[in-house]
Structures are given as C-alpha cells and as structure tokens.
Amino acid sequence: MHNRIVEIVSDGVHISVSRGFLKLSLKSKTVGQIAIDDIAGLVIRGHGASLSANICSRLADANVPVIICNDSQTPAAVIWPVSGHFAQGLRMQAQAVANKPVSKRLWAQLVKTKIMAQAFVLEQAGRNAHDLREMSLRVKSGDSGNLEAQAARRYWPRLMGVDFRRDRTAEGINAALNYGYAILRAAAARSILSAGLHPSLSLNHQSRGDALRLADDLMEPFRPWIDLCIVESINTSNRDSELVLDPDLKADLVNVLSQDLHSNHGASPLQLCMDRLAQSLAGVFLGENKALDLPGIPVFSGSPTMQAAG
Structure with missing residues (x-):
C-alpha cells in the first residue's frame, strides 16, 4: 500500500x-x-531539484501525484495521473454531473466532522470546547450558517493564544501549519486519484485555477490532527510562537499520515481513512451509497469514536 510521502528539500x-x-x-x-x-506522493521543495519526463510517467503509472511547493510550503503545481484507475472515466463523469444538493449535503458532513475534531483538539489541550461541539450539531446543508468560519474564529485563539493569526506567509507556527497541510493535501490528492476522481471538481472550494480543489475539501476533517501535532511539539519542547520548522518537526508532521484513527472499520492509519473517504465519495456520485466514510478521533485518546454526520 502507498503510505509514504517523499519530500525533496535540498537544491541539487x-x-x-x-x-x-x-x-x-x-x-x-x-x-x-x-x-x-x-x-503516496512526491513533494518537491528544493527548487534546484531535477527530474525527467520518464520519472513523471513512471510515478503516474503508479498513481503517485507530484507536488511542487513554493517558498511558503504551499503547493504551486501538481503533476497527476490521468489514466490510473480502471473506472476513472465513469467516476469522473458521475462526479461532473453531481447535482448541487448532493454536493451541499456532503460538504455539511465534512464540516461537521472537522468542527468535532477541532473540539477534540481543544479538549486535549485543556481548553473548553463545549460551544464547538454544540456548533457541530447545527451544521446544515452547504454549511449555510457558515459555522466552519465561526468555529475557526473561536478555535485558533484558544489553541494558539489570543494574539495568534492564521497567516500563510508567516513563519513559526504558521509555517509549520503550511507544511503539515501541504502534506495532507498531497495525501488527499493521492487518495482522490486512486478513487478515479478528478481533483479539481470540488464540493465547495472554488479557487480559480486550482487543480486540487477537491483535495482541499477532503482534507478538512484531517487538518485538526496536524494542529494537534504542532501543539504537542510546542508543549514537549517548551517552544513559544517562534516554533522552528526543523527536520524533527517535519518528520512528526509526515508521521501524522500513519496516526491510527477510529473508523467504521476499526483502527486505521490516517492515509487509509483518507483513501476510504475518497472511495466513499466516488460511491455517492455513482449512487451506491449516500454518506461519506468519515474518520474518527486518534486511537491513542481512548475516547469514543466521533460519529460522522448523516
């Protein structure tokens, strides 16, 4: 099974x-x-790295996306397979014609799961999260109440401090978040391609010219586990807001993909949970099921599985 993100950080x-x-x-x-x-994915951050068209072809045959990042650790370009799945054409067609109510219902499931995960992370950090848990229960189709944004406005100050601002161009904690999310994005792209879906046909994200809009959708429920990894790193090393994205922290963030989560299939690595989520989305588009196969909380917590939205 594909399970490793390979990252190229050095020039040359x-x-x-x-x-x-x-x-x-x-x-x-x-x-x-x-x-x-x-x-599972090749992430290139070293701008002097070199590879041939043959490499890209071989990785495409193996259904492995190649992600090229910019200076802020965010993906700037992606090379993705176009024929790596036996039912790709059928699934992409079903994906393309999916009606808006279906997309809105699925987006609500993702948002609810994300907010529940954020609540868990806050509780793990010793913060109050009762309001976020209550908020997750009020998510409606398409998140018409914009509860995802409301939860974020409460979540970040409690988790990282009242002065923290999510800034994709900043260093420290923000750079670590960018890096972790880039890893998640590459993993989500891999899962989407493996499921025979098109990564730019999204449920909700509408960024112009973005080839990974569906990856941005499907990674949402997993983002809080990157946040938790960073908080744990800060706590164990007594670091402050000047957190350094060093090799050890990078390795910890990559290892989040191997973190076991509760699921409907028992304890499963995050990457496998993401694969199942993408496969279940394909099933919804094909009319084979109505709900997504959503992840639960980390197994190490000993807490009950988070229930997916219906």
Missing part, C-alpha cells in the same frame, strides 16, 4: 528510477531510495 537533488525504486542523488552520490509502490 537529482531524482531517477532504478529497478522499481525512486533514487535520490546529490553530486552523483546516491543519498536515498524507496520503492515506487510505497510512495
């Missing part, structure tokens, strides 16, 4: 393929390799 790294392995070289010396079948 050359990416090649050798006997089914992705090989990384620096100054003609091999510095690492990994089986292509184990790769």
Whole structure:
C-alpha cells in the first residue's frame, strides 16, 4: 500500500528510477531510495531539484501525484495521473454531473466532522470546547450558517493564544501549519486519484485555477490532527510562537499520515481513512451509497469514536 510521502528539500537533488525504486542523488552520490509502490506522493521543495519526463510517467503509472511547493510550503503545481484507475472515466463523469444538493449535503458532513475534531483538539489541550461541539450539531446543508468560519474564529485563539493569526506567509507556527497541510493535501490528492476522481471538481472550494480543489475539501476533517501535532511539539519542547520548522518537526508532521484513527472499520492509519473517504465519495456520485466514510478521533485518546454526520 502507498503510505509514504517523499519530500525533496535540498537544491541539487537529482531524482531517477532504478529497478522499481525512486533514487535520490546529490553530486552523483546516491543519498536515498524507496520503492515506487510505497510512495503516496512526491513533494518537491528544493527548487534546484531535477527530474525527467520518464520519472513523471513512471510515478503516474503508479498513481503517485507530484507536488511542487513554493517558498511558503504551499503547493504551486501538481503533476497527476490521468489514466490510473480502471473506472476513472465513469467516476469522473458521475462526479461532473453531481447535482448541487448532493454536493451541499456532503460538504455539511465534512464540516461537521472537522468542527468535532477541532473540539477534540481543544479538549486535549485543556481548553473548553463545549460551544464547538454544540456548533457541530447545527451544521446544515452547504454549511449555510457558515459555522466552519465561526468555529475557526473561536478555535485558533484558544489553541494558539489570543494574539495568534492564521497567516500563510508567516513563519513559526504558521509555517509549520503550511507544511503539515501541504502534506495532507498531497495525501488527499493521492487518495482522490486512486478513487478515479478528478481533483479539481470540488464540493465547495472554488479557487480559480486550482487543480486540487477537491483535495482541499477532503482534507478538512484531517487538518485538526496536524494542529494537534504542532501543539504537542510546542508543549514537549517548551517552544513559544517562534516554533522552528526543523527536520524533527517535519518528520512528526509526515508521521501524522500513519496516526491510527477510529473508523467504521476499526483502527486505521490516517492515509487509509483518507483513501476510504475518497472511495466513499466516488460511491455517492455513482449512487451506491449516500454518506461519506468519515474518520474518527486518534486511537491513542481512548475516547469514543466521533460519529460522522448523516
């Protein structure tokens, strides 16, 4: 199973393929390799990295998206497979003609699950979250009450401090959030492509020219687990708002994809939960089911599974 995000951070790294392995070289010396079948996504942050069209083709054959990030750790471009799924054409057609009420109902399920996850994160951090739990119960079709935004306005000051502002261009905590969300976005893109869906045909996000709008939709319920990882890093290292996005923190954020979550299938790694979410979305578009297969809370908590919205 694809389960690893490969990140290229250094300039001058050359990416090649050798006997089914992705090989990384620096100054003609091999510095690492990994089986292509184990790769969930390739994230390139080192602007001097080089790769060939053959590499892109081989990764596409393996259904692996290639994400190229800008200086703020956010994806600037994506190379994604167009023929990696046996029922891709049928599923994309069903996705394209899905009616608005269906999209709104599905978006409400995602928003409700996200707010419930945010409430859990606040409680893990010793903060009050009763109002967010109550808010999650009032999410309507299409989130017509804009409860996602209302929850965010309460969530961030409680979690990160009253002076914290979510700023995608800032350093410290914001840079760590950008990095973690970029990892989630790449993982969501991989799941979407594996499910035979088109990543730019969204349920809610409408950014112009964005090739990963559906990935932005499906990653929403998983974002709070990135937040929790960062809060735990701050608490265990006694760091302040000048949190440094160092190799250890990057590794912790990548490992969030392996964090076991409660699910309808028992404890499952986050990446697998994301795969199931994308597969269930394809099933909704095809008329095979009505609800999404949504994730629960981390297994380590010992708390009961969060119930998905219906």
